[in-house]
Amino acid sequence: MLMRLLRNLSKDKLAMTSLAVIVIIVAAGIFAPWCAPHDPEEVNMKLRYASSSWGYWLGNDHLGRCVLSRLIYGIRPSVLWVLVALMMSVLLGAIVGFIAGYFKGKTDAWIMRVCDVMLSFPGYVMTLAVVGILGAGLEHILIAFVVMKWAWFARVIRTSVMQFSEMEYVKFAKASGIGSFRIITKHIVPVTFADVAVIASGSMCSMMLQISGLSFLGLGIQAPHAEWGMMLNEAREVMFSRPELMLAPGLAIVIVVSAFNFLSDALQIALNPKLMTSKGKLRKKEVGKTVYEYSRG
Amino acid sequence: MDMGSYIVKRILLAIPLLFVISLITFVLINLSLLDPAVVVLQAQEVPQITDELIAQTNEALGFDKPFVIQYVNWLIACMQFDFGSSYVSGEPVWSLVGPAFLNTLKLTLVSSVFIIGLSILLGVICAMREGRAVDKSVRGLSFVLTAIPSYWLAAILIWYLSVKLDLLPTSGMDSFKSYILPVIVITVSYTGIYFRTVRSSMLSNMNEDYVLYGRASGLSERKVTLHILRNSLQVAVSIFCMAIPIVLGSTVVIENVFAWPGLGRLSVRSILNRDFPIIQAYVLILAVTFVLFNTISDVINAAMNPRLRKDL
């Protein structure tokens, strides 16, 4: 399943390009101190609003800071931390979903009730509420993300687990006395991976847009740290005299989010609905439904 | 099951959910690490916060009562649209939130009309031309357009259309012209998502047997397409119904860029001021709207699709 997914994906040029973009961006973010030509927080009033030069490829901002360096350091809160929050919600959702799907019965009923309640709150509003209570700050937004998003993953993973634990080879494994944990890691994780990947890549887009939006409003990361939405917020002050400062961070967001969008779409296609059995179809429906519901909000 | 009893049952199902939501909203605010009385005093810019003052405020606002009583009192008040008064200005919350909600609702409804119209149009065109150039380019474009941060697009449009060309107002809500830019921005960021749903729903219906049988019976392509549309839009109706509260909840950024006097702007200001009663009212109102639209969408779906009425 996983191998087939990768094989299908490698045929799609757009998907491979998107994946490459994402990998490069992530790497640049991790190795920011080595990639960035300057200290992103170094103020140099002499270079205020300087246009691009050999030393400063993308020019300087209102405090004379290197725009390129700020852009590269901005990957960390704008992309990397969002990825971390996403992984945490996947992990939480996976644990809860596995418990619900594997043990069924009352446990399942209760967990699903809780999920229903979580899902009946509009995501954007709840993120704002959490930030409103805890105060502005990047970590508060990330906490809000994890709190709000795990239920999505829990629900989808539960559905997958329910279906796969009915399948013959899992029943057989159960009958031959292999422990629950080993069945989960050996048999169920690989097959649910695809569904999770589709939803995760789709939700990555909405999370990145949200976090930059909140930073833009001043509810996210606090100055002087670099973040793409924050950079746009700073550029907005001088929007009419120096519109070019809006360009680089804005394009950075568009490129990365587009890459995730294309990747998410390619993943869905690579799951190849034509080869699926009727059970698979049902699963695809659930995933598809979640993707649209999830896409914003 | 007839429609009447379905509606009654569906509403009865929504009520416990509303209770849970109100409870969570209430608890959430109380989870705050800050002493509410201190927050109130800070918000009112009282120069010296003494223990005595805190005790007074606690008593005046009922923070000293047991939790359950606080919640019940709050809930009863909320049902009468009394959400308390702002910590900052002392005005009743509803007098601030009510008009703001109306303004946001106006913006949302106008945008939704465009989002829904465009989504259906593009979704149908792309599904009919699946895999052709039109389909591929519209889909590709939709991925890029949905990736654009709305405030960035807004800034570009303001810079070009309002400042450079001086065609449209940059902000405010004065005339129908003020609607144009915010509506464009919201429509651009949401149409991509909803058009894809219409498209995929059309495509899955096109593979159904009833389409084959319709064609095999010699029905005209127009009639067959109408059947496909009817069934695809059924799925879309519930999604569109949910689009309204989702857009309603996420106009926050747009409202701040365009200085739209709506809920989003009010809520961000309240967050920065830590004006809890307003935040509480905001969360509660939007969550209730969410549940309300969810119920409406289920009811519409059941009206269109009798199969759904059976299981509830």
Place this chain on the structure above:
Amino acid sequence: MNIVEVKHLKVWDANTDKVIIHNSSFQVKQGSCLAIVGESGSGKSVTCRSIMRLNKPWIRLSGTILFKGEDLNQLSEQEMRRRRGKNLCMILQNGMSAFDPSCVIGVHIRETLQTHFNWNNRESERKIISAMESVMLKNPQEILNQYPHQLSGGMLQRIMIALALVLEPDLIIADEPTTALDTISQYEVVEQLIRLRERMGCSMLFISHDLGVVQKIADEVMVMKDGAIVESGDIRSVFSKPEHTYTQYLVTTRLELSNHFRKLMQEGT
């Protein structure tokens, strides 16, 4: 005289370049019933849809398909549409999904009859109701106002047969009409199909993998495997002296099954 003559039909998927049907030729005689037998994926359904010209756009075909001496591939889409339903009528496998799930049954029937005849609503309704009565459907008026999910598979199948009765086509293409049904409904549907032929004298292309049903209804049989015709001819001769190994396999398994069944019945009594 042959009502359908298929010559050198080749069908392939333009997306994957996979050939679905290799150079195949066959004919259906006026008034007779040709059964196409074969496992799923052998190209039976695609053959039918090629005659109806209702394959997916990426499925391409070459060769000629003559219907009453006319090359169907040369017809315009509009001329073809006029023949669908009126001259070439299809009966699908799954009645449940063959009707628009969000409309009552009457809608499809009314639309079809409006397309082909200049009858007013009252007249169409009268005709379909008498046709439905003749295929043993009770309360036809009520059925017309019901949704597909409220009816059983066998009833829906018989509604399709009733519609065919009213349309009086020259050729009926029945694509596995009994596969999705339980034994009793199967029996009823086969009975109705046989009566349909008796009453109208129309030709029939009958697709199935159930040799028992085929034996009952067909005059000639054609066995398909992996997109090729492996054997064809008169039903009795093919079944009594199957030449191709695949046909032999089919016939012997069929015999074993019925022998097994007979044994069970004897043990039971």
